[in-house]
Amino acid sequence: MKTLETVCFSIIFAAPALAQEPLAAIDWLKDPAPISVARPLEEALKLPEADDVEGAVVPDVDVMPLDGAQPDAAGLLPGSTTGLPPNLWAGSGTDTLVSLFSRLPPDPLPAIQALYYTLLLAEAEAPADAGREARFLRARLEALRKMGAVDPALALVQQAGPYDASLFDQWFDLALLSGTEDEACAALSQDPELSEAYDKRIYCGARAGDWQTAALTYETATALGVLDAASARLLAQFLDPETIDAEMSLAPSAEMTPLLYRLYEAAGTPLPTRNLPREFAVADLRGLTGLKAEIEAAERLTRTGALPANRLLGLYTDQSPAASGGVWERVAGVQALEQAIVDTDPDAVARHLPGLWRDMKREGLAVAFATLFAQPLSTLELEGRAREAAFEVALLSQDYETLAPDLAGSDARARFLVGVAQGTPDAALASETPQVAIAEAFAATAAHPDHADMLEAGRLGQAILTAALQLDTAGPNQASDIVAGLSTLRSVGLEDTARRAALQILLLKADT
Structure with a gap:
């Protein structure tokens, strides 16, 4: 049996921070694509001194051994980058923070989404009541997964030390989603106690070529009744491909997991990701499912800042639209607008920009669009609806304060928006x-x-x-x-x- 191919892909996202200068690169990202940070602060944020805090409720503290670093303190963005103090979370209880992270909405405002990334990835001391079970870290990992930020979540759990039962299942799932499960499988094969999940032990044993152990574990799991029907059938096919029946389709499981997704793929029945949680969209970025599915997945991830706008632009401009309507309408619009800008043709821009801008706003891609086109649009002499659209594009770009005033009209709405951009709304x-x-x-x-x-x-x-x-x-x-x-x-x-x-x-x- 062939093992599943290892597929690597990178998800870059935008996260605000409170740094003095934007980052050019982050060590844990192999691709030096920039990560956005907030405008400079005069000084980093500080918490009140202990003597100045009145009425503070001090949570119960679990005493940790000196040689046992708390995984809850793991972070990818140091204080020198974020401007946040090391005791950012220290005064809060784990239950409260876990509850807050569980409430993050699926489609946040882009500016707040970027702030969420900073908080989720900030390097800071663990909450005072944190224990070895890593509940705070696991809540952050779950939030990142819901946003589709698989690679940052994987880097975070690896930094914390995934060779622990409290974190292994998260590590394994993230590794499967990113196609980098070799190390996780090797760890599980050496220490089966890292996970109670029989399906993971079976899968890793088979991938390693230890068919006898994998088959024995499968028989034990089925005898104990710990495998659901979909897992039992897919694992049987994974262990013995000859059991795959081309005439019989296997309905998708109602509760999809990264392992089930990979098993469907191994059985020759890969699943579309559009109706699966956002974390599965990364699988469609491998160029294996067709350009339409890849663009749709990229749009899902771009909406939450889990994919840079330039990556989406590359897909939009990769080839001519294969059809009309839907995603192909946006592909055609972006290509036409880009060509009009290259040609310095204001009339052509005026034909394409208003409708495309309306579509991008409707699809939740306005900020990504502004990241790509605000600056070049600001250099053109536009009138009417095209100028109004370019004004809004400028306001949603990172250079809103400098680009928007020159495009603003004289009406009250435009003047108010410029005031907001300058921090002084009238x-x-x-x-x-x-x-x-x-x-x-x-x-x-x-x-x-x-x-x-x-x-x-x-x-x-x-x-x-x-x-x-x-x-x-x-x-x-x-x-x-x-x-x-x-x-x-x-x-x-x-x-x-x-x-x-x-x-x-x-x-x-x-x-x-």
């Missing part, structure tokens, strides 16, 4: 609920009362995460949540994140 120009809320938040000079107690008690990470969630899940007319979230983010120095989030609320939420 309340007199605010006519709608989200505008009024944003103006109020930018006039505030302190954290919102919803989060002030957390900051005073030294729970900085919890305060930032709570404020981000409150803002992220607020509807465009939920003024109090918008005010609370933006006020607190600005008060702790996340000015760039607050401005970008405010602009995204106005352009991506309020306009829909």
Whole structure:
């Protein structure tokens, strides 16, 4: 039997940080694609001194042996990059933080998504009540997986030390998703106690050529009834390909796992990923499923910042559209717009930009589009609807503060948006609920009362995460949540994140 081919692919994502300068590369990323960081701060964030904290609730502390590093403290972004203090999480309880991370929405505002990445990957001390079971780390890994950020999650668990029963199953799943399961399988073969999952032991034994042990383990598992029907049948086919019946299709399992996905693939019945959790989309980036499926997977990952905009652009421009409608409409539009920009043809840009911009906003790809096209569009003399679209594109780009003013119209809405981009929205120009809320938040000079107690008690990470969630899940007319979230983010120095989030609320939420 042939072993499954090892397929490597890289997921790069955008994460904000509080650094003085943008990163050019991160050691754990082999590809030197940039990771976005927040605008410079005058100084890194600091928690109150112990003597200044009144009424703080100190969680129970588990005493750890000196030679036992806590996996919950693992992180990929050091404090020198994020500007966050080492005791970011120390004042909070694990249960509270795990609950907050479990509530991260599937399609967040891009600015807040980037902040989530910073918090999930920040190098910081573990919560005071953290134990060896790595609950805090596992919650972060689960959140990254839901976003489709498989490679960063894999790097994080490897840094923490995956040769431990509390982390091995996460490591194994992530390795399967990224096609790098050789090391995990070798570890499990040497120490079967790393996982209680019989299916993983069987799979790894067969991949290693230890058919006798794999078959014996399979017989034991079926006798104990610990394998579900799909796993039992797929593993039987994996152990003996001659049992594969081409006439009989195998329905997808209702509860898909990375191992089941790979077993379906090994049986010659690879599954489409569009209806599977986002983490499975990385499998369609291998060029094995056709360009349409690859583009759709890339769009899913780009929406959560798990894939850089340039990677998506490469797929859009790889070949001429194979059909019309749907994804091919975007492919044709991007190719036509790119050619119009290369030709410095404002009339052609005007024909293609408004409709394409509307489609990109609808598909949740507006910020990625702005990353690619804001700067070149700003150099063209555009009028009418094309200029209005270019103005919005500029506002959603990383250079919003410098590009947008030159494209702005004279109406109240445009002037208000420019004010947000510059951090000084004019309340007199605010006519709608989200505008009024944003103006109020930018006039505030302190954290919102919803989060002030957390900051005073030294729970900085919890305060930032709570404020981000409150803002992220607020509807465009939920003024109090918008005010609370933006006020607190600005008060702790996340000015760039607050401005970008405010602009995204106005352009991506309020306009829909």
